Structure formats: structure tokens, C-alpha cells
Amino acid sequence: MVGVKSVPSPAISADDRSHEVDHPSSEVAQFGADQPLRLDCGIDLTPFQIAYKTYGELNADRSNAVLICHALTGDQHVANVHPVTGKSGWWDTLVGPGRPLDPSRYFIICSNVIGGCMGSTGPASINPATGKVWGLDFPVITIPDMVRAQAMLIDRLGIDTLFAVVGGSMGGMQVLQWTAAYPKRVYSALAIACSTRHSAQNIAFHELGRQAVMADPDWHNGAYADQGIHPHRGLAVARMAAHITYLSDAALHRKFGRRMQDRELPTFSFDADFQVESYLRYQGSSFVERFDANSYLYLTRAMDYFDIAGDHGGVLAKAFAGIETRFCVVSFTSDWLFPTSESRALVHALNASSARVSFAEIETDRGHDAFLLDVPEFFDISRAFLQSAGKARGLTGKTTNNQDH
Amino acid sequence: MSVQEVLPLNGLAAEQSGPFRADHLLVAEMVKPGSKVLDVGCGDGDLLQLLETRGIDGRGIELSREGVNRCVAKGLAVVQGDADTDLVNYPDDAFDYVILSQTLQATRQPKVVLENLLRIGRRAIVSFPNFGFWRMRLQLLVGGHMPRTENLPASWYDTANIHFCTIKDFVELCDEIHVKMERAEALDLYGRPLRLRLPWWVWNLFGEQGVFLLSRGQGK
Numbered sequence: 075m076v077g078v079k080s081v082p083s084p085a086i087s088a089d090d091r092s093h094e095v096d097h098p099s100s101e102v103a104q105f106g107a108d109q110p111l112r113l114d115c116g117i118d119l120t121p122f123q124i125a126y127k128t129y130g131e132l133n134a135d136r137s138n139a140v141l142i143c144h145a146l147t148g149d150q151h152v153a154n155v156h157p158v159t160g161k162s163g164w165w166d167t168l169v170g171p172g173r174p175l176d177p178s179r180y181f182i183i184c185s186n187v188i189g190g191c192m193g194s195t196g197p198a199s200i201n202p203a204t205g206k207v208w209g210l211d212f213p214v215i216t217i218p219d220m221v222r223a224q225a226m227l228i229d230r231l232g233i234d235t236l237f238a239v240v241g242g243s244m245g246g247m248q249v250l251q252w253t254a255a256y257p258k259r260v261y262s263a264l265a266i267a268c269s270t271r272h273s274a275q276n277i278a279f280h281e282l283g284r285q286a287v288m289a290d291p292d293w294h295n296g297a298y299a300d301q302g303i304h305p306h307r308g309l310a311v312a313r314m315a316a317h318i319t320y321l322s323d324a325a326l327h328r329k330f331g332r333r334m335q336d337r338e339l340p341t342f343s344f345d346a347d348f349q350v351e352s353y354l355r356y357q358g359s360s361f362v363e364r365f366d367a368n369s370y371l372y373l374t375r376a377m378d379y380f381d382i383a384g385d386h387g388g389v390l391a392k393a394f395a396g397i398e399t400r401f402c403v404v405s406f407t408s409d410w411l412f413p414t415s416e417s418r419a420l421v422h423a424l425n426a427s428s429a430r431v432s433f434a435e436i437e438t439d440r441g442h443d444a445f446l447l448d449v450p451e452f453f454d455i456s457r458a459f460l461q462s463a464g465k466a467r468g469l470t471g472k473t474t475n476n477q478d479h
Numbered sequence: 480m481s482v483q484e485v486l487p488l489n490g491l492a493a494e495q496s497g498p499f500r501a502d503h504l505l506v507a508e509m510v511k512p513g514s515k516v517l518d519v520g521c522g523d524g525d526l527l528q529l530l531e532t533r534g535i536d537g538r539g540i541e542l543s544r545e546g547v548n549r550c551v552a553k554g555l556a557v558v559q560g561d562a563d564t565d566l567v568n569y570p571d572d573a574f575d576y577v578i579l580s581q582t583l584q585a586t587r588q589p590k591v592v593l594e595n596l597l598r599i600g601r602r603a604i605v606s607f608p609n610f611g612f613w614r615m616r617l618q619l620l621v622g623g624h625m626p627r628t629e630n631l632p633a634s635w636y637d638t639a640n641i642h643f644c645t646i647k648d649f650v651e652l653c654d655e656i657h658v659k660m661e662r663a664e665a666l667d668l669y670g671r672p673l674r675l676r677l678p679w680w681v682w683n684l685f686g687e688q689g690v691f692l693l694s695r696g697q698g699k
Contacts, residue, residue, distance in 0.1 A: 400556070402551065403558075418559075421558050422565075422568040425558070425568055425569055425573075426568060426569065426570050428570070428573050430536075430538065430556045431538075431556060431558060432550075432551045432555065432556050432557055432558065433547070433551075433557075433558035433559055434544075434547055434548045434551045434559070435544055435547075435559055436548070437544065451548060451552075454548075454552045455548060455551045455552050458551065458552045458553060458554045459551065459554065461554060462553075462554025462555075463554075465554075
């Protein structure tokens with residue numbers, strides 16, 4: 075008989091996750107009926123809330139605010155222990171004392187995107203009209219919607235111009251959307267491992283993930299919350315497929331090769347004989363502990379719809395015409411999800427707009443995930459870009475020259 | 480037009496040079512403060528840093544990834560790119576000056592590159608090693624081999640410099656494509672300008688490199 079072992083059930087209870095959805099342990103900004111969020115689909119979302127974290131202090135002339143935009147499955151817990159998983163912040167390599175984004179120098183803001191599941195209103199939130207979880211009744215959101223909501227939060231915090239907007243992957247898309255939608259409010263922009271539009275291949279991978287979620291019988295057409303269950307098997311498969319796209323052939327080979335997991339010989343079954351299988355199953359099962367399946371559908375959809383040029387008559391340079399924002403674009407050699415060619419197209423458009431842009435491609439075999447990992451060259455470039463922008467902006471206050479390497 | 484008609488300017492004294500290369504100081508002196516400059520083939524960004532100290536808004540293109548990353552790590556606005564293929568992406572009149580320093584001879588289409596420089600920039604500053612320099616001539620004439628110098632040490636089979644020219648050749652190209660020479664300088668082996676007003680053949684023989692400030696001529 076063939077041994078079958080599927081992805082294990084989550085160890086963290088659904089209660090921990092669902093509590094954070096409506097009652098996040100971070101700060102929350104509530105927007106009532108007087109301040110609806112106008113969505114691209116034509117619906118006014120109201121009421122809604124944005125969960126966010128801040129690090130450091132806003133200076134007297136409100137000129138040192140930095141907005142960090144998180145990637146697809148990230149959240150506002152950029153540099154603190156995560157309330158659900160107990161793991162350290164997802165970007166504490168970039169944010170923290172002595173890091174390129176040092177809270178002693180900058181007022182750092184990171185908010186959960188609209189449509190997310192860590193405290194900002196999304197499909198896992200309670201719909202106040204029905205008293206039940208939104209599920210698929212939640213309107214489809216876009217990257218511009220996320221940025222519009224962030225701009226409302228920044229207004230609420232009393233900040234006019236952001237010193238920097240920083241993000242990688244889907245976070246990078248938000249950075250670019252910020253500069254296209256609010257050029258005067260963004261002094262400098264650090265866009266990492268991203269693109270001005272989602273490619274056909276990336277849409278295809280997202281569709282694969284969504285179909286995996288929807289094929290799980292526990293999905294119940296998105297109404298699983300009413301049944302008190304979660305389609306964790308489908309979501310885990312979606313995460314496993316996506317995780318492969320975040321790595322590279324070379325990195326997988328270096329990390330795992332064809333090595334076996336706790337055994338010498340194949341078991342002649344569909345058990346996780348190979349280390350790479352075991353690793354992927356772990357990635358899948360740990361992801362479903364902290365993420366909502368419907369939220370995954372909505373956020374992948376938002377990325378698919380993203381196309382800045384499409385919003386500007388098909389001419390990318392028009393999106394950035396006359397822009398004064400200082401740009402730094404970073405790509406990684408082994409990133410095949412958002413390859414360097416995508417960044418180069420962005421840089422060409424910025425050049426055509428006479429924007430001030432730096433562009434560096436960093437050599438690494440770690441794939442798309444490199445932006446979240448310890449890559450010293452990336453930190454050197456981020457630090458220098460922010461410092462030179464700070465100098466031009468006349469940012470005073472404590473200067474940290476601590477080198478963390 | 481010949482070089483004789485162009486007035487060489489006062490050279491910069493060596494003691495002024497400080498940490499900067501003499502040829503960079505000469506180029507920087509040709510740029511009006513407050514202008515917007517694109518440095519094509521900016522290397523490690525030394526010239527851009529010098530220009531920034533003079534209040535000039537500088538941008539750069541560099542072919543090598545290592546060079547670009549060193550520039551960006553210095554806070555300079557530099558992108559990875561190729562003079563032969565990427566200049567077409569820049570709009571007309573985007574810059575006051577476009578600088579091509581010691582790079583023309585390494586491009587595949589020097590004439591097209593030169594035309595692009597003066598499309599993107601209202602002025603161009605071009606410097607290049609002079610293959611008419613006496614030591615080059617001597618190596619070929621007496622040694623019978625392709626010249627190699629301190630500044631150009633690569634052998635013929637691994638050099639990136641595929642389109643060498645002399646000062647005389649360059650002047651003829653400028654005439655052919657109706658480019659106006661506003662200033663011309665010949666530098667000696669140490670990057671110091673040849674001080675005196677000399678006939679062009681002397682420059683072509685004793686100048687180790689030429690530096691030209693160009694603008695769009697009539698008839699273009």
C-alpha cells in the first residue's frame with residue numbers, strides 16, 4: 075500500500091488568527107461613514123480600519139516619516155515579534171537600531187494593506203452590515219486602493235510628505251503607485267524586486283494558487299468562516315507553489331540538492347522522502363497558521379490587476395512625468411519572479427521622465443526572496459540612498475553611522 | 480574647422496587638483512554650476528562626486544554592475560546601462576551637458592553615440608585617448624606591435640577599446656556631422672593640459688588625450 079501523508083493541520087488555533095483580524099494587537103485607525111474608501115471597482119468601503127505599527131518618533135517639522143509597504147503575505151509587524159507566530163519582524167534586517175532604517179533617525183510606519191488579515195479591513199473581517207465575516211462579499215481591491223487607504227492613514231497621522239516610501243515585491247508595487255498617484259507627497263522611493271505591471275507568468279502562478287484554495291472542499295465558496303473551518307490544505311498548496319517562485323534553482327540545489335529527509339533510502343511511497351519536499355510542506359503548514367485563505371485570493375488578485383502604464387494610456391513614462399521624487403530601484407540577478415528586465419523597463423521610463431534614479435542589480439543566487447534576507451550589498455545601497463536623500467532633504471537630528479557589518 | 484581655430488583655455492595648476500584627477504577637474508571646469516549633467520560611463524563615480532561638490536545635478540550610466548553598485552552606495556544617481564544601446568531611451572534636451580569620458584573608443588558605434596550625446600544634451604564633453612600620441616606612433620613604427628601605455632595597458636586581444644582614433648580623426652568626425660567645437664584641450668601623460676596655443680599637429684603628436692566641449696552646429 076502506498077503511504078500518503080498530507081500537509082499537517084495547523085498548530086496555532088484559528089482563534090489566535092481571527093482575533094487579530096478584527097482586534098489587532100497593533101495600533102488601529104478607524105474610518106467612519108464620513109470617510110469612505112473609494113475603491114477602483116466603484117464601491118465605497120465604509121466603515122473600515124487600518125492596522126499599523128510605528129517605530130521611532132516624528133520630528134518637529136514632520137519631515138522624517140518613512141512608510142514601509144509590505145509584500146503579499148507580510149503585515150505591519152515589520153520589526154517586532156509577531157503576535158501570532160512569535161517570530162521576529164519580517165524585515166528586521168533593514169529596520170532597527172544601526173540598520174539602514176534606524177528608528178532613532180526616522181519615524182517608520184508600516185500598515186497592514188486593505189484586504190489583509192492582520193487587522194486592516196479585509197474578507198476575514200466582520201461585515202458590520204450582516205454581523206458575519208465578509209468572505210466573498212468583500213469587494214475586489216487593487217494596489218491603488220491599498221495606497222489610497224495608506225494615504226488616508228498618513229493624513230490621519232498629520233503627515234504631508236513622506237521622506238521615503240520603501241517596499242519589495244507587492245510592497246514595491248505600492249511604492250511605485252505612491253509615486254504615480256501622490257508624487258508631491260513622496261520625497262524618495264526605494265522600490266525593490268518589483269515591477270510596474272504583473273506579468274502573464276506571475277498571473278498564471280497566482281491563478282494556480284487560487285485554484286488550489288478553491289478546490290479545497292473546506293473552502294465552501296469562501297463561506298468557510300460560517301462553518302468554523304479553514305481551507306488549510308488548499309492554502310498550503312498555494313503557498314508551496316508560490317514559495318518555489320520566491321527561490322531559485324541554484325538556491326534550492328545548494329540548500330537541499332537531492333538529499334533525503336531523515337532516511338537513507340527511498341520509502342517507495344509519497345511520503346516526504348526528499349528534504350525539499352519536507353521544507354515545502356513546512357512552508358505550507360506554517361503559512362496557514364497565520365493567513366486567511368480568502369485574503370490570499372484578494373491580495374493575489376490585486377497584484378494581477380496592477381499595471382501603471384495601463385492606467386496612463388499605455389505609456390509608462392507618462393505616469394512619472396515631471397516627478398521630483400528621488401528613486402532607487404533594486405533588482406536581484408536570480409529573481410525570476412520579478413526579473414531585472416522589469417526593473418530596467420521602469421528605469422528607462424524614469425529616465426524618459428528625467429527623474430533622479432539610481433538602479434542597482436545585486437548578484438545573488440537566492441531568488442526573489444533575497445530582498446528579505448541578509449544581503450550586505452543591498453543594505454549598503456539602501457543605507458547610502460537614504461542617507462544621501464536625507465542630506466538633500468536637510469534631515470537633521472540624530473545621525474546614526476553604526477555599521478551593522 | 481580645425482583645432483587651430485579653437486582657443487585652448489588656461490589649464491588648471493597641478494596644486495589645485497587635490498584628490499581629483501586633473502582631467503576630471505578640467506571637465507568639471509567646463510560645466511556651468513547649477514546645470515544638469517549625464518555622465519556616460521561614469522565608472523566609480525569620481526567625476527560625479529566632483530560635480531556634486533560644485534552644485535551640479537549629476538546622473539550616471541555605467542556598464543559594469545560593480546561600478547554601478549559602488550556609485551549607488553555613494554548616494555549617486557547612477558543606473559546600469561550601455562552607451563551603445565541605452566542612450567536612445569533618453570528624451571531630447573534632457574540634460575545641459577552629457578559627458579563621455581574615456582569611453583568613446585569602447586563603443587560599437589562612436590558616431591551614433593556622439594549624435595545621441597548632442598540630442599540628449601545641449602552640450603557634450605568628450606574625452607578620449609589620442610592614438611596619434613608620439614609614444615603610440617613610436618611603438619607601432621619601431622616596436623612593430625600594437626601600442627600599450629600606462630593608461631591603456633590591455634593587449635590587442637583583450638582590450639575593450641575597439642574604435643581608437645586620433646585627435647585629428649575626431650575633429651574630422653565632428654566636421655562631418657556638423658558638431659561645433661566650443662573648446663578643445665590636449666592633455667599630457669599626467670592629465671595636465673598643454674598650456675600653449677599650439678598648431679593642431681603638435682597636439683595630435685604630444686597630447687596623450689583630447690578633451691572637447693561640443694555643441695550642436697549649424698546645418699543639423
